[in-house]
Ligand SMILES: Nc1ncnc2c1ncn2[C@@H]1O[C@H](COP(=O)(O)OP(=O)(O)OP(=O)(O)O)[C@@H](O)[C@H]1O
């Protein structure tokens with residue numbers, strides 16, 4: 001071990017063991033760092049959780065066709081003639097066909113419904129709807145029967161509203177029976193209610209309407225061929241996107257919004273915490289003036305005085321980071337949040353305190369110590385020795 | 394070759410002033426001083442006469458504004474802060490009036506501090522610490538903290554720390570200023586022993602005429618100059 005390392009180590013050790021003399025102000029620095037870390041981790045895990053919920057929802061092997069010049073389900077309308085034309089097309093559309101040669105597709109509409117005074121999405125779909133999607137399993141009961149006023153509820157929604165299989169709920173003007181629950185690996189679909197297309201059309205007076213057409217692609221790369229086929233239909237502008245892209249675009253917007261709001265708040269608080277750290281470390285240096293001057297008089301280097309002080313700041317910030325991350329994890333991880341998602345319906349998701357969230361928030365916390373400690377550490381190296389040694393006399 | 398060797402410590406035309414308020418207050422306006430190796434000098438004088446300032450310059454903690462200051466072969470007046478810091482680590486030991494022990498370190502750890510600046514193994518350091526603690530009559534107290542010791546014991550730890558790296562020069566600023574007569578005499582006996590037996594050159598600032606009697610000679614500092622010299626019998 002070099003003499004420089006030994007000097008620095010003993011300075012760091014003596015500083016840290018003198019911390020109890022300054023316990024109040026040191027603890028306040030650690031706590032303010034913890035608070036900043038907690039706030040940033042909260043926002044980031046919210047954005048992360050939102051992304052996770054929506055990214056799970058989309059499959060690259062499912063195409064969503066939207067009509068009327070919009071690229072979201074809300075406001076989209078596909079005329080029945082378009083669907084007939086598409087069905088009549090022979091040849092390779094890039095879409096999977098069933099044994100009878102028909103396109104594997106599901107026509108869908110979404111009706112906003114009130115459930116315990118909150119707006120949720122009721123999706124009407126063809127029988128193929130659930131199976132077209134990836135990763136959907138019926139976790140309780142059974143799927144709805146075509147034509148019947150039956151609904152299956154996403155697991156998260158069912159849990160939140162306490163919907164049991166066999167319950168009756170009033171949606172719109174009519175009663176529906178809950179016949180099953182479905183799981184979608186925690187994705188946004190779990191915040192939806194699913195029912196038969198005709199039943200939803202009838203109950204909400206939307207006969208003949210189709211908002212979106214879901215098609216099972218032969219493989220993800222064949223979306224291009226479908227888009228080519230759609231381009232030959234000219235009566236209304238049609239777009240076909242992969243389900244994955246549709247939800248990614250949506251989640252991207254909202255997640256960026258959350259981050260756009262979260263970062264300035266966290267950074268502003270970090271500036272405050274840095275000022276606090278500066279103050280704490282300045283008082284630490286003045287508390288240790290005689291000790292620093294003494295070892296400097298013995299021949300310790302300026303560098304050791306700098307490192308001793310700086311490391312103390314970083315250790316305090318590190319303690320704050322640890323506390324903040326622990327608190328974030330305990331508080332936020334798995335916390336249910338909700339937002340207005342697609343179709344103006346409420347979408348529930350879980351905050352996700354992932355390693356990269358912890359890393360980012362932790363680094364911000366450490367930066368507070370690194371920046372806030374640097375100036376006082378520099379001051380420790382510039383301590384006028386004669387004055388400091390006189391101070392005791 | 395000259396018959397009389399150059400003095401160990403030599404100050405010539407040293408000037409030093411401090412800015413107090415807006416004005417420069419001269420402390421020394423051309424101080425000359427020569428101390429041979431192996432001397433034990435007591436420096437006395439009224440408060441504010443510049444005793445500590447002189448000692449700090451000898452310690453390489455403070456710097457003359459002008460003039461030359463050499464100790465051994467080193468020109469302290471020409472060295473920058475880093476060089477003086479390294480010089481301090483290897484050439485002198487310093488004893489403070491208020492001991493200046495680090496309260497969170499044990500006696501042995503306090504004594505070990507100057508050794509951390511040298512390329513010594515842990516074992517070598519421990520042996521040296523034990524040796525000097527024995528020398529100052531405090532062996533067995535390695536693990537004690539300064540707060541548990543009397544003033545006299547703390548100052549002996551301070552002396553142990555000053556001599557542990559075996560420097561030729563020992564600088565003491567009122568080493569007995571905070572001690573009762575009995576503890577003071579123990580500390581002074583020790584300094585005399587270090588001078589007589591281990592041939593340390595010692596410069597000791599003191600207010601106490603009794604303490605000055607332990608030195609080989611006494612310099613009186615007044616109004617920035619030495620006004621009188623008294624040799625011990
Ligand atoms: N760092 C400093 N800044 C400003 N003035 C100083 C500084 N150090 C010493 N002085 C002034 O220089 C003069 C000499 O101070 P010094 O400490 O050397 O005196 P002293 O002889 O040791 O006094 P005492 O017996 O009280 O310890 C005093 O007037 C003091 O106020």
Ligand SMILES: [Mg+2]
Nearest residue numbers: 444445446566
């Ligand atoms: Mg003094």
